[in-house]
Amino acid sequence: MDIDPPSVTAGPPPARPLRRDAQRNRDTLLAAARRAFAEEGLGASLEQVAKQAGLAIGTLYRHFPTRLDLVQAVFADKLGVWYEAAERAVVMDDTWEGFCFFLETMCELQSGDRGFSGLAGTRLPEVACLAGTQTRIHELGIRIVERAQEQGTLRPDVTPEDVAFVIWSVGRVSEATQDVAPEVWRRHLYLLLEGFRAGRVHPLPVPSLTPEQLYEAMARPGDLMGRTP
Amino acid sequence: MDIDPPSVTAGPPPARPLRRDAQRNRDTLLAAARRAFAEEGLGASLEQVAKQAGLAIGTLYRHFPTRLDLVQAVFADKLGVWYEAAERAVVMDDTWEGFCFFLETMCELQSGDRGFSGLAGTRLPEVACLAGTQTRIHELGIRIVERAQEQGTLRPDVTPEDVAFVIWSVGRVSEATQDVAPEVWRRHLYLLLEGFRAGRVHPLPVPSLTPEQLYEAMARPGDLMGRTP
DNA sequence: GAAAAAGGGGAGGGGCCCCTCATGTTTCCG
DNA sequence: CGGAAACATGAGGGGCCCCTCCCCTTTTTC
Structure with missing residues (x-):
């Protein structure tokens, strides 16, 4: 069996799975952000996103520390x-x-x-x-x-x-x-x-x-x- | 000589000429607004416009009570x-x-x-x-x-x-x-x-x-x- | 040159937003 | 079940902006 070597120069750390509530909230936030970005562009208010998701702004920042993180996930x-x-x-x-x-x-x-x-x-x-x-x-x-x-x-x-x-x-x-x-x-x-131009008209x-x-x-x-x- | 009749239903009131300083400030504001709108769009900050013109925000609002007034003048x-x-x-x-x-x-x-x-x-x-x-x-x-x-x-x-x-x-x-x-x-x-489309190429x-x-x-x-x- | 009229100033209330952090809550795992 | 780790919360500091309002300064007018 493969001994997990003490990550020598690994890329992303093993990334333990999210807690169930955290995963659910993350999905909710993404859905809200998708809507907000679609309607208002990349500058949409993150406070509004959190509110639409029914979550606190701090939760949004825990999952997506920067706006770019959220944009990429969406x-x-x-x-x-x-x-x-x-x-x-x-x-x-x-x-x-x-x-x-x-x-x-x-x-x-x-x-x-x-x-x-x-x-x-x-x-x-x-x-x-x-x-x-x-x-x-x-x-x-x-x-x-x-x-x-x-x-x-x-x-x-x-x-x-x-x-x-x-x-x-x-x-x-x-x-x-x-x-x-x-x-x-x-x-x-x-x-x-x-x-x-006139001529050669494709409808x-x-x-x-x-x-x-x-x-x-x-x-x-x-x-x-x-x-x- | 034409007697100025007591404006019965006139459109814009006679519009007395601006005071000299007021005219100068108005021009300065317009110039600053022209630059700001050109660079940042119609949503440019009016406080910045006033600051760029070297005038107080209140002065801007005296000349242009709404953003639309300023936009139209520009x-x-x-x-x-x-x-x-x-x-x-x-x-x-x-x-x-x-x-x-x-x-x-x-x-x-x-x-x-x-x-x-x-x-x-x-x-x-x-x-x-x-x-x-x-x-x-x-x-x-x-x-x-x-x-x-x-x-x-x-x-x-x-x-x-x-x-x-x-x-x-x-x-x-x-x-x-x-x-x-x-x-x-x-x-x-x-x-x-x-x-x-290819063909009929005008450079x-x-x-x-x-x-x-x-x-x-x-x-x-x-x-x-x-x-x- | 003094009063009246017009204009200028800028502090301040209100709003929205970003982002942080100390505190409270949930989940997970042994 | 109990405690550690992960997570959620939301008040609050800071920023930018809009717009108002009262008081002071300049210009005009007579």
Whole structure:
């Protein structure tokens, strides 16, 4: 039987399992944080998160000493989904389809989740345990772009860096429209991929915003400015 | 000589000219606010604005009782420029050029100015004196789109509401990149107009971000999350 | 140049939030 | 079952910000 050697240079210590109540509270906190980040972005109030979870603020800090710890715990799975999509995309026969699949999956993850949009547009600090995943996704993204260009399905003069435009812009459009037309970001993505130009018309995937929807989607002034009595 | 009639139902009261010191302070405050809004968006701290202007917070509130008052005073001119661009665009012979001119001017106004980006994506309350200008710009935008579609230079299946995508997305891209490559938003705008698709290649207007620039442009984690000691 | 009017100052109340820590409670394990 | 270890609690110090209000200073006006 293997004698557990007095951890010479082990990485994470054995990590004894959590107490039952602690595990339950941790899950509750994660659920509350997921909601809060989705609705308000990565800057959501941690005191509100704790309150929504029905727990004290000190409990939150015991489980997640820094905001980054909480962010990583909340988004580890979504980042994993994105990574798997990149792995699938990079081996697709149709490289254009792979390119679109990579981007569309990412945007689906972003849609309705300001937190993930923020994370996707945020360079994680090297110390973050999720930084590795982010880096690998980035590398796969480069390959996806290169393959599509080698096969001539993607403009030769775009670069992998241009992909960031998609992250930023769809994140913003989705943020603005999610409450009023949660799928309309696809229209934006499609326009970004196909272009506004007349001719060669592939029909757009979802209907446009109606004027009323647009009105609702524009940032409510009260959110940004003091009321005007 | 015209007898000033005891203002029967006049609109704004005669509005006596400001005292000299008051006018000077007002200008100083506007300059400080312009900087603060440009750098931090419409949510910039008013206490900081006053401090930057070297004036007391009470003075700021005397001149601009609400944040909206200050916002309108700061951005009235930019909104005017946008409006004039729309007027020019709507009568251009080449309707596609008009469409592009309208959007590009707007994006130039947005670039490097988070405040104006926010304002462009914000529905002003009816009471705001700038709301009329915003509405007229919106109407001109509709005409610009319709003309381009009648002339067959713009996809028939886009709507005036889709123009909001440009406002939101260029605003976000510009915000992310302004410190590192302040012109690269043009590349995004161009891609949005022309499309990522291979073939029919019009060269892109400015170079892509380098990987290093991209790294710098991604939101600094410290801005969003607590430090990780 | 003195009174009236306009403007400027800034302390302070209230709110929200971050994060810590001393104290009290639950779980686990022998 | 009993005690040690793990965990939960929430008041409280510190920070930033919004906005008000009363009193003092400057400008204008006659």
